[in-house]
Amino acid sequence: MKKTQTPRKTLASGIAKVLKRLHYPLEVILVCVRWYVGYSLSLRDLEEMMAERGISVDHSTVHRWVIKLVPLLERMFRKHKRPVGKSWQMDETYLKIRGQWKYLYRAVDKPGNTIDFLLRTHRDKPAARRFFEKAIGQNGAPQTVNMDKSGANLAALQAINAACETPIRIRQVKYLNNRIEQDHRAIKRRTRPMLGFKDFRSARIILGGIEVMHMIRKGQMKCAKWTGASAAQQFYSLAS
Structure with a gap:
């Protein structure tokens, strides 16, 4: 070799x-x-x-x-990891683990840099809130978050805003989320040959590696x- x-x-x-x-x-x-x-x-x-x-x-x-x-x-x-911008686009995508759909929460900033990611079993307010807390804890609070019309994501960010001195601006306009939806494709393209993950822990770890390599390629x-x-x-x- x-x-x-x-x-x-x-x-x-x-x-x-x-x-x-x-x-x-x-x-x-x-x-x-x-x-x-x-x-x-x-x-x-x-x-x-x-x-x-x-x-x-x-x-x-x-x-x-x-x-x-x-x-x-x-x-x-x-x-x-390089600092990210203050305008975020947030969305979740689907991945199959042991034949069941699970949810990968992700966010990118305006230039397309990955902010953070989190694999969760459910797609609901607690899952979305945990993602926002992790992303903010690692990267600081954004000024604006663009998201789709998900009620769970909205409720999660509103709950976080309730405890903030400076509330995060929330924009629920679908076309503004094009960048994160495009960015999902790089992750899904890599996971496709795996034909589904065997367990949640392995999926979480492997996705972490995929995201790290994706961020390195983006110059982060x-x-x-x-x-x-x-x-x-x-x-x-x-x-x-």
Whole structure:
């Protein structure tokens, strides 16, 4: 296998601890994780691609790498995430988990940068409120939120406004949400080869990795160390 341009610096402590139990070179593990969250590939596709490169790894092993490493990589990414704008577009999309539809809440700002995301079992006021609380906690309060005509989303944001000194302006005009609806497609395109998730926890973790890679591609990661670093280099740098 061609040598991968992964960082050769001290690993983050949490990642170093996980890698001790994975018994494969760091380069192989990170390449598999990045390809899985970044491209429309199944786990069996990755098993076959690694075999062609002389590396024997079972698809279930790749899945285990993703589940163990993605939460750590996402946590590191959030430390380096660029600030987002104050005008948000918020919406939810549908994903199938064990044959049942679940709801991925997402928001982008005016230029299309991802603000935050949250997978929930139900599509209701508590789910929407939890999403807004998470997004505001991570990114600060927006000035305006554009959303569709969902009563649950409206009620959730009104409840948050009731406790705010400066209420968030709410705009429920469907055509203003085109950007977030278009942005959903990048996530859905990646999840399609998975043919549905097997459990909620795995879905939440994998979606986190997909969203991180999507944000990196959109230029949302601060790269103080590397000027002009590729998306792959930025992803690998999260391990150091």
